[in-house]
Amino acid sequence: MYQFDYHRPKTISEAAELLKSCDDPKILAGGQTLIPTLKQRLAMPSDLIDLGALKDMSFVKAEGDAIMIGAGTPHADVATNADVQKHLPALAKLAEHIGDPAVRHKGTIGGSLANNDPSADYPAAALALDAKIHTTKRLIEADEFFKGMFETALEDDEIITEITFPHPKxxxxxxxxxxxxxxxxxxxxxxxxxxxxxxxxxxxxxxxxxxxxxxxxxxxxxxxxxxxxxxxxxxxxxxxxxxxxxxxxxxxxxxxxxxxxxxxx
Missing domain, CATH: 3.30.390.50 (CO dehydrogenase flavoprotein, C-terminal domain)
Structure with missing residues (x-):
């Protein structure tokens, strides 16, 4: 790995400020893509901003005709959540078959969407279900979020906070x-x-x-x-x-x- 400064913010606003102030930062969510990339020296961030301490970003809520999932929610929690299994069993099954147990307990839904790997599972769910991606700055429709391979509508100082999925028929x-x-x-x-x-x-x-x-x-x-x-x-x-x-x-x-x-x- 290359040398970088490590930050572990305690609030989402602190993380957003670090994104603005650092020269070339990278966000660490679950790290299932970023850590291997750093090990292979394919990324050279000046700063690593670890969101692991932001426990309020990991949640699943059922409200009305939608499911809200925090960006820091691990795949395993999505797969086993009772509300997701009841209202969105397709999403629960998707999460259940991501990678292996280690990946599912560490990787996060927000990290997957922000990375937008062309072979990742969550982007298909977000696009098919017409999901709403909430960030520190705005709400982005799924149709407008995915811009190309590893490319999204996220700005440099923008962080995904939660995703809203409507209940499908x-x-x-x-x-x-x-x-x-x-x-x-x-x-x-x-x-x-x-x-x-x-x-x-x-x-x-x-x-x-x-x-x-x-x-x-x-x-x-x-x-x-x-x-x-x-x-x-x-x-x-x-x-x-x-x-x-x-x-x-x-x-x-x-x-x-x-x-x-x-x-x-």
């Missing part, structure tokens, strides 16, 4: 996971909310998570796996790597989307 998440990393080679989250139908894909796009409007329109007419037959996402913008080509991922998206719709029923 139907929802499911299915992924075809890399057997070693458990990252999604293709993951599809389908949701029918009171605002409409949304289909979000992770693990396959060169620019990260994305929606499939053609599938959404088909499912709006008939919520059935069969209506997705013949719908293929173009290969041009899909990832092609040693784990699978763009044509393979295009085929998988349709297969996995059909499984997700079937599971949601």
């Amino acid at each position: 139907h929802a499911a998440y299915v992924k075809f996971a890399n057997p070693a990393s458990r990252y999604a080679m293709v993951g599809v989250f389908v949701a029918e909310t009171y605002m409409g139908i949304r289909v979000a894909v992770t693990g396959a796009g060169q620019s990260g998570v994305f929606r499939v409007k053609e599938m959404e329109e088909a499912l709006a007419k008939n919520w059935s796996p069969d209506v997705l037959d013949g719908i293929k996402v173009p290969e041009e913008d899909l990832i092609s790597d040693l784990h699978g080509g763009a044509d393979y991922r295009s085929h998988l998206i349709t297969v996995i989307a059909k499984r997700a719709v079937a599971e949601s029923a």
